[in-house]
Amino acid sequence: MKINVITPAFLVVFIMNANANANANANANANANNLVFKCTTDNNKQVSLYRDGENIKYIFGKKNSKPELEIIRKKSDVQIDLEDPEGGGLSNSVEVKNGVYSYQLISNIDKFSEEHESTTSLNIMKGENVIKTLYCTPKSVYGDLINIDPTYFGSRSQK
Structure with missing residues (x-):
């Protein structure tokens, strides 16, 4: 009789645990699907940008830890400057x-060089003054800032 009591309790705990893991994986996958850009800086911090509908989420902090800074803003409140990819160089920024x-x-x-060298940096600013610049390690860069707003070039040509 004791086995019959323990077995259902074990199954309930097992099923609850499996559901919790499935929900955690679904949330992680949802965030991964909205990931636009991430990199690891030269001081071993990770910076990430996510797009969620009309919102932009900026996350900064140590990898695999609770973020030191998480900011969510409406896309209209984020300064997005993207260059048309037709030119020789390409500079994009999101503030x-x-x-x-x-x-x-x-x-x-640099689209003119043979290697098409790219650099990505994070300027931390107070007012208009840059107080610190961190550089992304090249092999850590994932995604592209140009993907922050897929409608950017279309909306610009309509103005």
């Missing part, structure tokens, strides 16, 4: 404000 501070990701690509 997220948080009070007097702002966090500006800048991606540059």
